[in-house]
Amino acid sequence: MRKIKEKLAPKGILIVGLKNDGVDLKQRFDMYKKEPNHHIYTWNPLLIANILDSAGYVPCHVMGQFDAWHKIDVVQYKNAKYDYCEKGLQKGKSSNTYNMWSIAVHPEQSTSSCPSYKKSVESIYNCEYLKSG
Secondary structure: OHHHHHHOOOOOEEEEEEEEOOOOOOOOHHHOOOOOOOOOOOOOHHHHHHHHHHOOOEEEEEEEEEOOOOOOOHHHHHHOHHHHHHHHHHHHHHHOOEEEEEEEEOOOOOHHHHHHHHHHHHOOHHHHHHHOO
8 A cells, every 4th residue: 555655646546445255334434543553353444544544645534335246237237227236235235245445645635625535435325326317
């Protein structure tokens, strides 16, 4: 992560997506400044925020949800993207597949952009980005 930061432009953003096979929902993003020991847990929002912070980034947000890919015909997907996404949420819950998305900024960048980045990442949650079109 530190080496990637050297390549990131000062106004750049880092987006990381991870699959978690052993989720502990008690380990949340909002705890990362309150957990001084930076314990190593299985992938969760707290750990990702701590890793980003330790690597020199400023974490803006980490979110996750149960979702999973499933087989579908391409034409069917193009005609009903929201339905495909909803089915992925159901499949993720039934298979305990938890995916996380995090967004962080370079430390030279103002954190004033974090709320808009957070909003963009949260549009993934529950297929919100597909509801408007």
